[in-house]
Amino acid sequence: MNRKKLFWMSLIVFSLLFSTGPLGWSAEPIYIAFSGPLTGNYAEYGQNWQKAINLAVGWINAAGGVNGRPLEIVYGDSKSDPKESAALAQKYTSDPKFVAEIGDFTSTACMAAQPIYDRAGMVQLSPTASHPKFAPGSIWSFGIIGTQAGEGPFMARYAVQLLGKKKIAVLYINNDWGIATKDYFIKAAKEMGAEILAVEAFFEADKDFTGVLTKLRGYKPELLYIPSMYNEMALIAKQREKLGWMDVLLMGPGSLYSPKLLEIGGPSVNGLYTSAVFFPKDPRPEVQKFVKGFEEKYKASPNMFAAIAYDGINLLTEVIRKAGTDRKAIRDELTKTKNFPGVTGKITFTERRDVIKDYRQLVIKNGEFTLYEAK
Amino acid sequence: MLILAQFINGFTQGSIYALIAIGFVIIFGTMNLVTFAHGEVYMVGAFMGFFALSLWHLPWYLALAMGMGVAWILGFLIEKIAFRPLRAAGHMPPLLITIGLSIILKDLAVILFGAENRPVPSIYGETIKIAGFQISLLQLFIIALAGLLIIVLRLLIQGTKIGRAMRATAQDHEAAYAMGVNVNRVFSISFSLASCLGGAAGVMVGVYYNAVYPVMGDTAGLKGFAACILGGLTSIPGAILGGLIIGIVENLTVQFIASGYRDIVAFLVLVIVLVIRPQGILGKKIRAV
Amino acid sequence: MALYDFTPRRNNIKVWLPILAGLLILPLFVKSEYILNIGVYAGIYVILASSLNITNGYTGLFSFGHAAFYGIGAYTAGILSTRYDFPFLLTLPLAGIVAAIFGAAIALPTLRLRGIFLALVTIGFQQITFLVIMNWIGLTRGPMGIPGIPPASILGWEPSGNRGYYYLILAIDLIVLFLIARIINSRVGRTFVAIREDELAAQSISINTFHAKILSFVIATFFAGIAGAFFAHHARFISADSFRLEETFLILTMLIVGGMGSFLGPVIGAVFLVILPEIFRFLLEYRGVVYGLIMIATILFRPEGIAGVPGIIPTRGILSQPEKQPAAEEPAT
Numbered sequence: 001m002n003r004k005k006l007f008w009m010s011l012i013v014f015s016l017l018f019s020t021g022p023l024g025w026s027a028e029p030i031y032i033a034f035s036g037p038l039t040g041n042y043a044e045y046g047q048n049w050q051k052a053i054n055l056a057v058g059w060i061n062a063a064g065g066v067n068g069r070p071l072e073i074v075y076g077d078s079k080s081d082p083k084e085s086a087a088l089a090q091k092y093t094s095d096p097k098f099v100a101e102i103g104d105f106t107s108t109a110c111m112a113a114q115p116i117y118d119r120a121g122m123v124q125l126s127p128t129a130s131h132p133k134f135a136p137g138s139i140w141s142f143g144i145i146g147t148q149a150g151e152g153p154f155m156a157r158y159a160v161q162l163l164g165k166k167k168i169a170v171l172y173i174n175n176d177w178g179i180a181t182k183d184y185f186i187k188a189a190k191e192m193g194a195e196i197l198a199v200e201a202f203f204e205a206d207k208d209f210t211g212v213l214t215k216l217r218g219y220k221p222e223l224l225y226i227p228s229m230y231n232e233m234a235l236i237a238k239q240r241e242k243l244g245w246m247d248v249l250l251m252g253p254g255s256l257y258s259p260k261l262l263e264i265g266g267p268s269v270n271g272l273y274t275s276a277v278f279f280p281k282d283p284r285p286e287v288q289k290f291v292k293g294f295e296e297k298y299k300a301s302p303n304m305f306a307a308i309a310y311d312g313i314n315l316l317t318e319v320i321r322k323a324g325t326d327r328k329a330i331r332d333e334l335t336k337t338k339n340f341p342g343v344t345g346k347i348t349f350t351e352r353r354d355v356i357k358d359y360r361q362l363v364i365k366n367g368e369f370t371l372y373e374a375k
Numbered sequence: 376m377l378i379l380a381q382f383i384n385g386f387t388q389g390s391i392y393a394l395i396a397i398g399f400v401i402i403f404g405t406m407n408l409v410t411f412a413h414g415e416v417y418m419v420g421a422f423m424g425f426f427a428l429s430l431w432h433l434p435w436y437l438a439l440a441m442g443m444g445v446a447w448i449l450g451f452l453i454e455k456i457a458f459r460p461l462r463a464a465g466h467m468p469p470l471l472i473t474i475g476l477s478i479i480l481k482d483l484a485v486i487l488f489g490a491e492n493r494p495v496p497s498i499y500g501e502t503i504k505i506a507g508f509q510i511s512l513l514q515l516f517i518i519a520l521a522g523l524l525i526i527v528l529r530l531l532i533q534g535t536k537i538g539r540a541m542r543a544t545a546q547d548h549e550a551a552y553a554m555g556v557n558v559n560r561v562f563s564i565s566f567s568l569a570s571c572l573g574g575a576a577g578v579m580v581g582v583y584y585n586a587v588y589p590v591m592g593d594t595a596g597l598k599g600f601a602a603c604i605l606g607g608l609t610s611i612p613g614a615i616l617g618g619l620i621i622g623i624v625e626n627l628t629v630q631f632i633a634s635g636y637r638d639i640v641a642f643l644v645l646v647i648v649l650v651i652r653p654q655g656i657l658g659k660k661i662r663a664v
Numbered sequence: 665m666a667l668y669d670f671t672p673r674r675n676n677i678k679v680w681l682p683i684l685a686g687l688l689i690l691p692l693f694v695k696s697e698y699i700l701n702i703g704v705y706a707g708i709y710v711i712l713a714s715s716l717n718i719t720n721g722y723t724g725l726f727s728f729g730h731a732a733f734y735g736i737g738a739y740t741a742g743i744l745s746t747r748y749d750f751p752f753l754l755t756l757p758l759a760g761i762v763a764a765i766f767g768a769a770i771a772l773p774t775l776r777l778r779g780i781f782l783a784l785v786t787i788g789f790q791q792i793t794f795l796v797i798m799n800w801i802g803l804t805r806g807p808m809g810i811p812g813i814p815p816a817s818i819l820g821w822e823p824s825g826n827r828g829y830y831y832l833i834l835a836i837d838l839i840v841l842f843l844i845a846r847i848i849n850s851r852v853g854r855t856f857v858a859i860r861e862d863e864l865a866a867q868s869i870s871i872n873t874f875h876a877k878i879l880s881f882v883i884a885t886f887f888a889g890i891a892g893a894f895f896a897h898h899a900r901f902i903s904a905d906s907f908r909l910e911e912t913f914l915i916l917t918m919l920i921v922g923g924m925g926s927f928l929g930p931v932i933g934a935v936f937l938v939i940l941p942e943i944f945r946f947l948l949e950y951r952g953v954v955y956g957l958i959m960i961a962t963i964l965f966r967p968e969g970i971a972g973v974p975g976i977i978p979t980r981g982i983l984s985q986p987e988k989q990p991a992a993e994e995p996a997t
Contacts, residue, residue: 040490079490082809086901094697094825108808112901115812174635174801176808200634203798203807207492207584207591210384211629211637218377231492238497238585242511243380264494409780460964464979466780467726468963471920471977474913475959482952593909597791604784635799642795645788649781650773 027065029072030325032316033092035103035113040079041205041231044260045105049127049309050075051298052290053102056313059293066320073313074098080105082112089113093120099325100125102312107131107177114138123331125316127308128255131180135354140331144315144347145277145308146357148177151253152184154359155275159223159251160192162361162374163273168194169221171212171236173228174201181227181253189225197221206232209239223249230258233272234265241268249273254359257304262367270366275359278307278344279371287343304344311342381626387514387583389622390521394576395599396606396614397528398569404545404609405565408466412453412473413573414596415480420446420574421581421591422488425495428582435498439520439578446574447567454566459559477592484589492586517579524575525615528568541565545609573599594638601645607658616656620644667971668926671845687834691827699942700826704898706938707833708891711840713918713930715887720916721924721976722848723880724860726779729770729786730915732793733763733885735907737892739797742810742902752816756893763889764882771881775874790909797904809903816897829898836894840887845927847883856880860925860976917959923972932970 034053037046053073061070076092078085085104092098093116100123104110110129117124118138125142126134132147159165168189172182178201186196197219200212213236216224226233233256240248251273261269280291280301290310294302302310315337316330323333340347345358361372398413420442427438457472499513532538543551544561552558580595581587602621606613625640648655672680691700712734719725737759744750744758774785797804804810815822816832823829847853855876858866867873896902914937922933937958941951962969966984967977974984 041492043489043491081905082811082901082903083899083905086811086899090701091698112809112811112903115900174807202634205588207586208388208637210387211381211626212634214377214380214384214626215630215634217380234494235492235585242497242513244511264492266494266497268497409784456960461979464977468967468977468979470780470783471916472960472963474916475956475963477956478910478913478917478959479953479956482950482956485952486949597787597909600784601788633799636795639792639795639799642788642791646774646785646792649777649785649788653777653781 027069029070030066030099030320031097032071032073032313033088033098033101033103034073034075035078035085035088035092035101035109036076037080037105038075038077040081042080042105042229044230044258045128045305046077046080048258048303048305049103049105052294052302052306052310053313055290055293055297056310056317058297060317066317067324071317073102076103078104078109080109082106082109085109085113086116089116089124093117093122098122099320099327100316100330102127102309102316104129106175107134107180108175110134110141111137111176114141117141121331122327123316123334125312125334127312128305129177131176132184132354133176133180136352139353141353142334142349143354144312144342145344145355146359147354148181148184148253150356151275151359152181153188155225155251155253156185156188156192156194158273158275158361158372159225160189160194162372163223163249165223165249166194167220167222168196168225169198169200169216169219169223170196170225171200171202171209171216171228172226173232174203177255178227182225185225185227185253202228202232204229204232207235209236210243213240213243213245217243217245217248221248223251226250226252227255228252229255230261230264234261234269237265237268237272254304257362257369259300259303262364262369267367269364272364273372274362274364274369276304276362276369277357277359278304279360282343284343286341290343307343311340311344311347315340315342315347377630378627381630382623383510383514385623385626386619387517387622388625389619390518391576391579391583391618392595392599392602392622393615393618394521394524394572394579395595396602396618397525397611398573398576399600399603400606400609400611400614401541401565401569401572403603405541405548406458406562407548408458409470409600410453410457410473410566411470411596412457412477412480413570413599414592414594415477415484416446416449416453416570416592417573417577417580417595418484418587418589418592419449419480419577421577421587422484422493423574424578424581425493425587428496428498429493435582439575442574442578443571444574446577447571450567450570450573451563453570454563458562458566477596481589481592488589490589492588495581495585495587497585498582513583517583520579524572525611528572528611531568537561537564597645598638598641601641601648603655604653605644605648605655607655609659610655610657613655613657667928668923668968668973670971671849671927672841684838691830697826700830702938702942704826704829704833706935707830707837708895708898709915709918709934709938710837710931711887711891711894712915713922713934714841714844715884715891716915716919717924717926717930718844718847718856718884718887719880720919721926721929721972722853722860723856723877724976725775725877725880726783727786727881727884728783728909728912728916729790729793730884730888731907731909731911732790733767733888734892734895734911734915735793735797735904736766737763737889738896738902738907739804739810739892740889741893741896742813743803745814745897746810746812751818752814752893752897753818755897756816756890759893759896760886760889763892764886767881767885768878771878775877775881787909790912794904794908797907804904807903809901809905810896811901813896813900813902815900816894833894833898836890840890841927841931844887848927852876852879857925914955917955919969920972920977921958921962921969923969924976925973926971928971929969929973936970 076088102125107129110126117140128145129143130147132149135141135143172178254275256274257276319333323329338348362369363372423445424438424442427433427441458469461468499516540556540561602617606617625637716730719727740759740762741755744755918933918937919930923929965981967979968974
């Protein structure tokens with residue numbers, strides 16, 4: 001054969017050799033965008049997400065990736081600030097390499113970014129948005145933690161029927177999620193015969209609760225239901241102690257199930273009642289695999305937030321495996337999800353693209369979250 | 376009973392506002408100038424207190440001393456950078472520099488300490504019963520401590536040589552200079568002293584609310600200023616009165632209106648006082664118009 | 665000719681026309697959404713700094729409440745467009761008008777105050793505006809902000825990505841700057857400067873300084889409101905967080921660094937401070953520190969800023985320009 005042919009043949013052979021060589025992946029990665037609080041008031045939640053997602057992605061890629069391509073997550077820090085999540089949404093949707101988005105943390109941040117994902121046509125899978133209006137707001141929005149429409153009645157049952165407290169006051173965080181949480185709880189509690197004595201609001205990052213706690217104390221409630229995140233709850237617990245108001249029970253939704261609450265709140269949060277969709281001692285094999293893997297890699301037990309992010313990324317991966325990397329195909333496949341075996345329970349999307357969860361009652365004893373046992 | 380409880384809440388917070396306000400009065404009284412960096416000095420003092428209590432497990436009085444000491448030093452530096460070089464420039468250029476400094480300090484705090492709340496350990500968490508009514512020991516402690524600092528301050532200003540120099544400079548700094556007072560030194564000490572009080576307030580707030588965070592100086596500084604204006608820019612008793620009034624009215628607002636409106640009180644007071652009676656309650660008539 | 669004297673005119677068209685042409689064709693070469701976004705923000709801040717310049721620079725009134733009017737404009741546009749389906753062509757001017765009404769309302773009782781007291785009362789107003797926005801949930805949705813603001817569509821045309829918004833803000837900037845230049849070079853503008861230089865003297869020649877000061881405020885807040893409306897339709901989501909005291913300080917920094925009392929000053933200041941952290945990417949985290957340092961350096965070393973009129977901030981720095989002799993007049997070329 002002539003020299004030219006030889007040259008071209010060697011070139012082709014060489015490139016074939018090196019393209020699949022031991023130097024690693026030759027295939028173009030599949031990019032998923034992440035929007036969540038890695039710093040700021042909700043940092044611990046976002047960092048938990050990141051740990052769980054890294055764990056899952058590590059396993060996925062070690063097993064050969066998704067249809068032969070490695071999975072890569074691009075992390076964007078939104079601080080769960082609606083301005084930032086909207087800005088990240090602009091950035092992600094205008095970059096064609098992203099096939100889907102996982103995040104954000106608060107319902108407000110999610111809803112701020114929602115119109116952008118909707119217009120551009122990209123899946124927005126929020127692990128934790130529980131506002132009932134989020135998922136129905138756009139055909140591209142999905143929520144996997146259940147909504148307050150489910151958690152509200154559950155917590156109301158816990159307070160009114162299990163603990164037998166009928167005189168309740170509510171102190172809620174003034175944002176989309178807080179308002180929805182309070183509304184669903186109050187509606188269900190009233191139906192069960194409870195009396196809502198007072199309802200007061202506070203803002204995110206508020207520090208002073210002495211005034212409002214004193215005001216609520218005047219109504220003599222038996223139980224305070226507090227839709228809040230860990231920072232404010234810890235301060236509320238500490239300040240009520242300072243005011244000497246110990247004869248009232250404190251209860252809050254599953255947003256409080258986080259080690260940071262124990263760390264910041266210290267002994268003041270003992271006796272706090274809350275809920276969880278995930279419990280590390282759950283004997284199901286997928287849960288144990290996750291818990292053991294997480295403990296081995298990070299030397300700490302995973303909490304609900306890690307678990308829900310783990311489910312989120314695994315769900316997206318599964319869907320991409322089936323549907324490929326077209327943004328619309330991913331969305332369509334996602335809606336068909338039925339009984340996906342998540343560590344936080346089976347995931348099936350309703351027509352509103354949210355899920356119905358099973359909750360468990362928790363109470364903090366001796367600086368630890370434990371399952372509530374009725375006496 | 377409830378009103379009394381809110382009253383005590385307000386008195387406690389008001390004492391802290393008073394400390395900040397006194398700082399502004401000292402600075403304006405002696406130097407005829409305003410600083411927008413006072414909130415950040417307060418924040419730095421608070422963080423120092425946090426580190427002392429939480430990381431090094433020191434007793435509260437050491438934490439307070441350290442907070443006040445760091446604030447003093449920071450105040451000294453600020454005076455050297457912002458005010459010293461621009462003595463003859465009126466109030467605006469140094470004000471602008473303090474704005475720049477406040478932005479820098481806040482950003483540095485976020486970079487060095489992170490934007491999250493730092494939990495300050497509780498002290499005096501108990502309550503005591505007086506006449507069948509529960510009062511938080513911590514609140515009493517803070518009120519007493521603020522009162523103590525104010526008494527010490529008064530002794531300083533009335534009884535010492537440097538205090539006399541400060542009063543003379545406040546009255547008429549050119550005459551004081553002519554009488555041999557080292558006016559530059561008086562300015563420097565006044566600013567440092569005011570900053571030191573701000574630092575004390577910061578430590579106390581950290582302990583009271585169990586939280587310190589980089590932007591805590593914003594609202595505190597502005598509310599302290601409102602208290603200072605309410606009381607009369609040049610009067611220390613006025614500052615105390617202004618601080619207490621704002622603290623109490625804030626808590627009564629929470630009780631009778633809603634807790635979200637609490638912060639508006641201080642700013643409404645600021646605007647209304649400036650429009651109707653710029654010299655405040657106890658201040659001398661000043662050329663504000 | 666000193667930078668602070670420069671106003672785009674027919675006789676210096678050779679200077680500004682190439683720059684304008686360059687700005688117009690920029691998007692043909694730069695396709696990155698991210699960079700065009702920076703351009704859009706530079707455009708918004710040019711309006712904000714230039715409008716603040718009217719009160720703080722030309723009239724010598726130190727207002728610290730500018731971000732509140734920016735916010736009032738943004739919320740007006742946001743509420744009218746999401747709740748009542750007003751189109752952009754209406755929300756933009758209405759936002760300016762509503763902001764100007766508030767500006768007049770604030771100015772009336774407070775403009776007799778001087779110096780630091782005016783500064784304080786404007787800060788008080790700024791904070792009250794912020795807190796009212798946060799608390800009046802029925803009107804503004806408080807901390808949840810207003811999402812889903814429609815894009816800036818004009819008679820059917822919608823901006824396609826940031827390129828469209830870039831051209832739109834460029835057009836708005838040109839109109840606004842043209843108007844500001846006309847105002848400044850008119851009798852009204854000279855009245856403003858007279859008030860700044862010596863209010864008593866101005867009063868003694870029968871200038872109604874009170875009316876003039878109110879007018880200055882109204883004009884400045886009108887343009888701030890317009891900037892707010894544009895911001896709302898571009899970002900599609902607004903919350904009270906964007907309109908805090910920090911924002912006023914940012915705009916003020918741009919004005920001081922660029923220079924007060926001149927046409928070019930705020931324009932240069934805005935563009936410079938928006939672009940700076942993007943050029944030096946590592947500065948992005950330290951943005952606060954950098955802005956603070958630049959502000960301090962400006963006041964200490966060159967208080968008139970890059971292109972400002974010397975003397976408004978009454979100190980001379982090491983790098984200051986020599987003050988222009990009042991008698992020397994630039995011959996018209």
